Amino acid sequence: MDRREAILRELNLYPQWKRRDAPAPAPLAAEPDAAIKQEAPVPATAAGSMQKADIPTLAVQQHAKAEAIQAPAVTPHSDVAGLDWSALKQRVSACSACKLRAGCTQTVFGVGDEHADWLFVGEGPGADEDALGEPFVGQAGKLLDNMLIAIKLKRGNNVYIANIVKCRPPGNRNPDAEEIAACLPYLQRQIELLQPKMIVALGKVASNALLGRDATLASLRGKLHDYRGIPLIVTYHPAYLLRSPSEKAKAWQDLCVAQNKMHESEQPTEKK
Ligand code: SF4
Numbered sequence: 001m002d003r004r005e006a007i008l009r010e011l012n013l014y015p016q017w018k019r020r021d022a023p024a025p026a027p028l029a030a031e032p033d034a035a036i037k038q039e040a041p042v043p044a045t046a047a048g049s050m051q052k053a054d055i056p057t058l059a060v061q062q063h064a065k066a067e068a069i070q071a072p073a074v075t076p077h078s079d080v081a082g083l084d085w086s087a088l089k090q091r092v093s094a095c096s097a098c099k100l101r102a103g104c105t106q107t108v109f110g111v112g113d114e115h116a117d118w119l120f121v122g123e124g125p126g127a128d129e130d131a132l133g134e135p136f137v138g139q140a141g142k143l144l145d146n147m148l149i150a151i152k153l154k155r156g157n158n159v160y161i162a163n164i165v166k167c168r169p170p171g172n173r174n175p176d177a178e179e180i181a182a183c184l185p186y187l188q189r190q191i192e193l194l195q196p197k198m199i200v201a202l203g204k205v206a207s208n209a210l211l212g213r214d215a216t217l218a219s220l221r222g223k224l225h226d227y228r229g230i231p232l233i234v235t236y237h238p239a240y241l242l243r244s245p246s247e248k249a250k251a252w253q254d255l256c257v258a259q260n261k262m263h264e265s266e267q268p269t270e271k272k
Contacts, residue, residue, distance in 0.1 A: 080189045085114055088189055092166050098182040100167035100175065105130045110162030110190060111155070117262065118159045119196040120144070121187065122237060123205040124175050130168040135161050140238040144202075147238070147251065151259045162190055164209045180209050191230070197265060198258050199227055203237030221254060224261065231265075233258040 083091060092107050101107070108125040111134050120136075128138035136144045145155055153159050165175040165183040175183070187210075191199070201207040204217040210227055213220070217234065225232040235254035236247055 080185050083189060085193055088186065088193070092186050095166070095183075095186075098165075098167075098179045100124075100165060100169055100179050100183075103170045104167040106133050107166040108133055108135050108163060108168075109166060110160060111135055112160035113156055113158055114160065114194065116158045116160040116194060117197040118153060119191065119194055119199045120148075120159065120161045120202060121199060121206045121210060122161070122163045122202045124163045124165040125168040126172050126239070127168070129163075135163050136238070139242055143238040143241060147255060150252065151255050160190075160194055160196065162187055164206050174205050180205075184209060191227070196230060198262050199230055199232040200255070200258055201232060201234045203240060206237070207234040221250070222257075224257070231258075231261050233261075 080088060080091060089109050092109050095101060095107065104125070108129050122135060125135060126138065126140070128141070129135050135141075144161075148154060148159060155161065164187060165179055166186060167183075169175050169179070199210065201210050201220075204215075204220075207217065207220050208214055210232060211220070211225055217236070220234040223234070225234065233254055236244075236251045241248050241251055
């Protein structure tokens with residue numbers, strides 16, 4: 001079994017999906033609020049001579065009444081606006097703006113390529129992240145790495161990973177609204193510096209914080225959102241997927257929507 005097959009098996013996605021040849025899905029760029037429908041996996045035996053696919057086919061249904069979803073117009077704290085990467089890291093490292101700092105070992109700033117097109121945003125550090133100072137390590141991090149590899153990405157290479165809050169909430173509870181409000185300007189500044197082409201929000205807390213919502217994950221999935229002009233896709237947090245492996249296929253579906261959108265944006269525009 002090769003590595004790709006092993007990863008697809010872990011994501012509950014093996015046998016591989018088939019690519020549908022036609023018609024091509026409508027471009028997501030045309031509509032910011034699109035519901036997503038996916039074909040069922042095709043067993044290898046039934047696929048026969050069918051072309052093997054790297055990406056599952058997605059048919060995109062446009063909502064009859066589309067609602068453009070915009071991130072709230074939040075201005076970063078004046079004292080982080082204008083900071084470069086180095087100064088921002090130092091500011092986070094020295095931060096004690098909320099009560100989370102008292103209970104954590106260290107701040108967890110973020111990791112990856114500071115010129116990445118892809119930004120993955122989680123909720124906050126867990127015990128492993130708190131100990132190592134890096135987001136998404138341990139089992140959830142391993143699953144995230146495999147999800148990245150499945151769509152031909154790799155941690156640190158055109159990918160940046162960060163969290164909504166930089167300090168570990170005690171007992172791995174969700175950060176509260178006050179803690180999120182205190183810490184969010186750091187992530188906002190990271191996004192300004194990074195200028196990613198795609199944001200993937202992992203889980204309900206990260207999604208609602210970035211979008212300024214109080215919505216269920218189910219209601220946020222399957223739509224192309226907008227964070228200050230940057231496309232944003234909502235999917236499950238890897239820690240949740242470890243507890244609910246049957247949902248992995250949906251996460252794969254979400255990542256493929258993001259990947260398709262990225263491919264669309266990379267197509268050269270036709271000259272008139
Ligand atoms: Fe500062 Fe964020 Fe840590 Fe709170 S969670 S102390 S705002 S770095």
